[in-house]
Amino acid sequence: GAVVSQHPSRVICKSGTSVKIECRSLDFQATTMFWYRQFPKKSLMLMATSNEGSKATYEQGVEKDKFLINHASLTLSTLTVTSAHPEDSSFYICSARLAGVPPYEQYFGPGTRLTVT
């Protein structure tokens, strides 16, 4: 099956610093990738949709200047949390969509746990 990886799996950073999270589709090309965040005991919340070679589309309420998304190739998307604060601590999950005909199955990465101290 399709595999999506994320790096790092865990990261601890100090308040005010920036953190970059990578999402890779390992055995397929993904024209579209998605970024989610998940707080403890809560469901996944879609943050943005990332299309290769174009600007990401952010969901309402998500600050695009704080969560920078780059999708420079068909196998790699990155999420940079800029000037991180403790309230940004969360589980960040990416997914990649298989191109082709509907229903466009999505495959998820294992997640990155960010802790901001």
Added chain:
Amino acid sequence: DAKTTQPNSMESNEEEPVHLPCNHSTISGTDYIHWYRQLPSQGPEYVIHGLTSNVNNRMASLAIAEDRKSSTLILHRATLRDAAVYYCILRGNTDKLIFGTGTRLQVFP
């Protein structure tokens, strides 16, 4: 995206079948029904999807009501590894998967 309603939690004993219900009364004709599950501290995992007909795969079966306003995910023999949060999601013309609160399945030995 149309909304789904699932019970917050369900319990099962190991080796028994589990039927996880999902109501989606506002489903439109082009919405696919997707099921994902999430084990603790992991990303969601695709389980199964369908449009109108019942579907079977190695993980589960999906039974879709004739009017498509509800569906049931069937795990034929629950194992401890099936303990997870199961999400029923409708997917229409957009790419997005919008997650609801899901059903937390507990499996007891």
